[in-house]
Amino acid sequence: MKSFFSTTFDNGGFVAERSEGEVTYKNTRGETLEASLQFFDRPPIEETLLVRLDDEGRKKEKERLEQLKKEKKPASLPSSSRRKLLVQEGLANAQGGYFARSAVNRIWKQFMGRGLVEPVDQMHGANPPTHPELLLWLSQWFQHHGHDPRQLIAALVRSQTYQRSSQWLTDSAPPNESFARFIVRPLTPRQYASALHLASSDPHDW
Numbered sequence: 001m002k003s004f005f006s007t008t009f010d011n012g013g014f015v016a017e018r019s020e021g022e023v024t025y026k027n028t029r030g031e032t033l034e035a036s037l038q039f040f041d042r043p044p045i046e047e048t049l050l051v052r053l054d055d056e057g058r059k060k061e062k063e064r065l066e067q068l069k070k071e072k073k074p075a076s077l078p079s080s081s082r083r084k085l086l087v088q089e090g091l092a093n094a095q096g097g098y099f100a101r102s103a104v105n106r107i108w109k110q111f112m113g114r115g116l117v118e119p120v121d122q123m124h125g126a127n128p129p130t131h132p133e134l135l136l137w138l139s140q141w142f143q144h145h146g147h148d149p150r151q152l153i154a155a156l157v158r159s160q161t162y163q164r165s166s167q168w169l170t171d172s173a174p175p176n177e178s179f180a181r182f183i184v185r186p187l188t189p190r191q192y193a194s195a196l197h198l199a200s201s202d203p204h205d206w
Contacts (some may be wrong), residue, residue, distance in 0.1 A: 113183030
């Protein structure tokens with residue numbers, strides 16, 4: 001995360017990005033290494049195309065940014081961007097795309113009561129989804145439909161999974177992660193507060 005945001009800075013009230021901004025760290029052997037951009041279960045992203053400025057280049061870049069700050073103008077995007085590389089990797093079609101899988105998982109949880117991956121912010125190889133084929137299919141479908149959440153929501157609420165009853169007729173109910181029945185969810189704090197306010201109000205004041 002630090003490696004991703006290390007190039008971001010404030011330039012006269014405008015958010016700007018440097019073309020470089022490597023993050024270094026020391027391992028357990030005391031060796032100084034450069035932090036690479038990568039997702040949990042993928043190899044580091046190739047950064048050979050990024051521009052590495054020399055001392056003269058850094059000086060000119062600093063002067064340019066100072067001039068833009070005086071003129072109160074936003075800085076233009078750098079010719080090479082580490083963040084752009086990571087975003088491109090996240091939007092790639094491989095395995096449904098990290099962004100698509102994360103978005104699908106969060107929207108699924110919003111309507112089904114539980115994500116296909118739990119916790120929703122821990123999507124990596126050591127925390128596999130309960131239904132990997134379904135998550136992959138929905139992610140690819142989401143990409144094919146332009147990452148439109150409205151179409152995904154419409155598809156989910158028309159599904160048999162969403163329309164299932166929360167009741168189970170036998171003594172041993174299936175686990176929530178099977179989605180064999182609808183998961184009963186408690187009210188959110190905001191819903192609970194609104195319900196109490198409504199119940200304790202005079203109907204004539206509505």
